[in-house]
Amino acid sequence: MRNAIKLTTSIIAAAGLSLGLAACGSDSSSSDSATGTDKPLVVVASPTPHARILDYIKDHLAAKAGLKLQIKQVTDYVTPNTAVQDGSADANFFQHQPYLDDFNKQRGTDLVSVETVHLEPLGVYSKKVKQLTDLPDGATVAVPNDATNEARALKLLADNGLITLKDGAGTAATVHDVTGNPKHLKWKELEAAQLPRSLDDVGAAVINGNYALDAGLKPTSDALAVEKAIGNPYANVLVVKQGHQSDPRVQKLAELLHSDEVRSYIEDTFKGSVIPAF
Template identity: 50%
Template sequence: MKKGFALPLAALTLLVAQAVNAAPLRIAADPVPHAEILEYVKTLDPGLDLNITELSNGVNANELLAAGDVDANYFQHLPYLHDQEKALGKTFAVAAAVHIEPLGLYSSKIKTLAALPEGARIAVPNNTTNLSRALLLLQQSGLITLKGAATSLLTPADISANPKKIKIVEIESPQIPRALDDVDAAVINGNYALEAGLVPAKDALALESATNNPYANLLVTTPSLAKDPRILRLAKDLRSPKVAAFIRQHYNGSVIPVVDEQHD
């Protein structure tokens, strides 16, 4: 009896595996540049069936992933992912590091850092990791001095010197471009700057260095899907020389492929 059922069971297992591998890969991504890069991957690898959900403000792509509503997401860097794992009580899996979006300092009122007035109001992201990252950019720009180490999460309380008496205004990251006219300057994430029509490599008064940058944007999935052939295939596509070339040519230095930084 056992031998009689062995073949049908094996055949059923194979059919289930084939059905899973043939199913569309559901992935949530920020519209710019993430979804644009994924759309380019679709032209390179039409055999990989990608179902792309563009994220809107207020939608947490890690909650979607944890709930099984998507199979992967592509929008975040590792420090943010670690914060999310703690907040959600979930463990995720990094499938690939794809690109870096340098954080930039922008202004609609001044053209140079030297023109920043005393008492200037500077908007920064209010989430833990990007707030710390923004403060490091302000230090890199010579505007403030921080007492904390670059590896720790910093807050305005860590400012040890502030010669221009800058006022830090914390705002939700997606809202900062809209607030640009209401402050003297603003630190804006690369993707939100691009969505707002800014060109980081040209318009930023100061731009985060990409060298040894820990904030590479990631393809993230669940531990159970980490070895899924569709995930592995997408990860390989996103790290390919053709996608790196697309990122370089399409974003002109405002988005930097990780493969260039690591010389893969």
């Protein structure tokens, strides 16, 4: 039932986004100058930090590079990929490679990453306790319900001694792979965007960096535990449909995302809550 509900919601969201982009396309088609590489590059992004980084590029770097950039913000983890797959957007910026690989496998899409950009450390947050060891027996912990981020969340809990996972569970781990649970923790699997709102109702929640920032949470100061950056495979990537990697507009954006100016913007703005991966 959960999957059916998520799919229906995603289809509605994707349809709404497609209609919005189609309307923009109608405006562009009325102008002969908006053709080929002169057309705006439409990028779907999560609000924070992805769209904020893109807004910085649009406001400070894009014009000089000859890039017209149109940014569409969404808050779910499905619409950006379906929009790029169906052509209603040119690129997206919201996900890491393991999530993209799983999405392609599950949905039969052919999306590819162009460049890695940054890491958003996953963190454990709580309004009930000051440290993880204070979680009471039987406490409920909320985790993301998408495949790769659930595994990532469980690994973070395991790395901090709360649970142990079955050998070989890897990036596909779920709560069913928890083999050691000395505190008898209970699990609440939620869509990633809902996790900050769950903090009043659970003992702790493992929250993706972008949603933590949206909720005013700072991983560096508010999290009880944070992912290590070294050797982390979950850096966020710029994504397009297979065959569009060489689009000059995409290449310009990739270059700007890896510029010294963007590195400084990320470091100065997010103070370690978002880390450049280039």
